[in-house]
Amino acid sequence: MNAETGIGASALRKEDARFITGKGQYTDDINVFGQTFCVFVRSPHARAKIKSIDTASAMAVAGVIRVFTGDELTADGIGDLPCGWVVTSKDGNPMVAPAHPPIATEFVNYVGEPYAFVVAETLQAARDGAEAVSADFEVLEAVVDTGTATSSAQIHENVANNQAYDWELGDKDATDAAFAQADHVTSLDIVNNRLIPNAIEPRAALGSYDAASQTYTLYTTSQNPHVERVVLALFVQVAPEANLRVISPDVGGGFGSKIFVYAEETAVIWASAKIGRPIKWRADRSESFLSDAHGRDHVTKAELALSSSGEMLGLRVKTIANMGAYLSTFSSSVPTYLYGTLMAGQYKTPAIYVETQAVFTNTAPVDAYRGAGRPEATYVVERLVETAARELGMDPVELRRINFIPTDAFPYQTPVALQYDTGNYAASMAKALELADSDGYMARKAASEAAGKLRGRGYSCYIEACGLAPSQLVLQLGAGVGLFESAEVRVDVSGSVTVMTGSHSHGQGHETTFAQLVSDRLGIPFDSVNVIHGDTGRSDYGLGTYGSRSIAVGGSAIDKALDKIIAKGKKIAAHMFETTDDQVDFADGQFSYAGSNEPKPFAEIAGAAYIPAVYPLDELEPGLSEKAFYDPSNFTYPAGSYVCEVEIDPTTGETDIAKFVAVDDFGNVINPMIVEGQVHGGIAQGIGQALLEHGIYDSSGNLATGSYMDYAMPRADDLPDFQVDMTSTPCTHNPLGVKGCGEAGAIGSPAAVMNAITDALGVKDVSMPATPQTVWQTIQQGT
């Protein structure tokens, strides 16, 4: 293996040179001949009936080409934006989804929902046109609050009590029995704050229609262009699948918010055929705040039953999850299969029962956001465990230790559907305590106190199910798509390689990590590997990137294709060595045979594959190019131990994160630098959720935090130097032994921070975000 670029090396990222020199090609950088510009006209009301829309004055604006309303899309047979996962309620009924026309027709249901759009020669003219569109609205009472949504005004005609579903998981009777026997019950009312994702690149789309070939090309900021294509073709029915190509070029961050199929790209690609010209749209930051799918927003009652010695006996969780105004693409799965299934955490709690009621409100749709369901689950479990330890007078580390699933219990079947393949939770915990200088804590606390500060410490031992996902399992649970991944490895005549993947990089560094994998296995230079992604016209159908799936599923698919390449290479080599392929070895980039002292380098075999002189063509096809589809047999289960120490200034309530330790088990790691970067970013977002970020709607449904003036994104100086390390129990069921690392930081960190803050303040709960004012008020209430 090459020490600088092989598996396990922190190779510098191939993509960074173009990104940091401004040479990336993002959707908005792409311009095509005849391009027009589009601006969406968005609802100023949280809930209103559209009585009429006046487009005449907009049409009169110089440069305006067309003004479209939702009725025109409906008339043209354009379907609703679908939700791709059908969750079934307790009573056996499927969830109730309201109609979701891409462009509102009869009602608008959140501030920012588009009800018309203007296409013009210039962006300026499109803006002027959009300003000239007016509508006559009958304003209706808005429903905003998650906790009371079911008893508020009914938003959608077909959705009684504003409830999409009332779902359950686990054994209710067994759980009730565990509570009946318990010596102690810890209960918490938990609010998981609404977050607004804020990828650095706003969403954008450029749609064009070629009348000659009757084909559509959509450039868009999607985390999964293939799914975008399928949804637009088969469900929304914009174009036949064969006639639609979707390209996601460089994408500047997604965090989940770019998984979904949105109104804007639908409108743009559809309308491009109507006007016969390409149409470009790019969101302003204000539009991103209003119209990107938001994250989290749960109200939960959680209870943990324990024996007097701290043994966890049962867990009962009842959550109301805010879906916003409509069911976004994967929203229904987030507070159910990505949430309830994680309630065992790292513990052998024998009885668990989870109920999730999904409700509609007049707010932006809520869907997967970095971690998606798993941060919410970890928050519930880890806040409960820490609180229980305090109530029982136990060391929270000790309480965790006695409840950890022991290493000899794997594979471990949880009471909430998942089967963990492997893990060593005590090992991560031990390493984290060491890094955190646990022994020095009392001295640090004393020093803080001497300086008039409050110091607290909190832990969080998270688990996540990622590497999404075993197709047959998720299809059985209501998913509308399989979740395998595709790969193609195309060897060039000279032995360089082009890899096509159905996963998509929007910051993760696939061009580097996948190149390391290929170069390591084929023994060819790292620079000879070119990774292509994000184009339905170039790679096979794949499922994109989210759920920390790219290396575990996409990487495994590449690995499988590499097996085929090597197998074929051996066959070719066997002919050259005049032996059989089972006599040929491949290692370090060389095909060798015991009967020859002249091994054949990979490049030579590649050349021989394309200049087919040495092998019989009735036995072997020419060429060296292989495809693979990999469907995982299980989820992967990254897990880790996080320790956070905070120092609070009681005079202002300011919280300083004095120490943050993260020890993660991602199994095998291809590029430690990239993994560490992913952990850093995730922790930044988790600390953002814990201390800073809060999407707030006022009582009439206006987004009060619609810009950076009011929505606090974490900045570098809000964050400490993270101490990051790893342990490893390789995944047992994928060929690379990898687990995935994209979400861990965001999953594990909020509970660690909030456990530290509640410890410092000596209170049971503080709601996120723990802003200085919130912390100060908590202190005031205590004195």
Place this chain on the structure above:
Amino acid sequence: MHRFNFRQASSIAEAHSTHAASDDAVYIAGGMTLIPSLKLRLASPNDVVDLSRIDGLSTISSAGGVLSVGATARHCDVAQTTDIPALASLASRIGDAQVRNCGTIGGSLANNDPAADYPAAVVGLGATVHTNSRAIAGDEFFVDLFETALEDGEIITRVDFSIPSRAAYAKFANPASRFAIVGVMVAETSSGVRVGVTGAGACAFRMSSFEAALSSNMSASALDGIAVDSSEFNDDLHASAQYRANLVTVMAKRAVAQLTA
């Protein structure tokens, strides 16, 4: 942005007459406040009159115990000055580097954002705001929310700060915008102790109760037990009036601690 006419002025007189001749004009200096509001179409003037290239308008000079800061001196320029470290430190903490490289003291004062930093210095240091037609005492300049003593079309030309014997500025930044939720300037000047507060109310004001206490005892503990009346304070998404009242005391104490350190 709506269309507007961009008018480059080369002198104060020209700027003033261009403004007067238009039925809907606005000055631009650094543009850090004006341009975002133009882009969001919250403002749509016919004429934008640029002050930023007027010769001498950005000059910073110091003579006779007075630091004189030209209206178009940028925050980054003021941050480099040494006569009043508290003022330089205040300027160095406005917004981010891009904002400091464009934003000007004149623009900040004319805009009079309730959360802006400079007003605390103008009030707290007892500065004098000079315009194309008069001199306005710092205490008289800020009238209400986004409202100043400036007449329509009046141009700030410079701000004169008498150099205090000691001064310090403490800021509690809004976690989102980093503007001041509360900022307090405490100064020992030739005319006595002054305490200027920004962020807490509709516009900057002096805390006379703090000034009295600090005049006899320049120490943080002198402020203990002095009630802060929050009845007129801002109460919004970011901070309640009560929390702001607490911050006024805490920031004043921090400033005093720094000043006496």
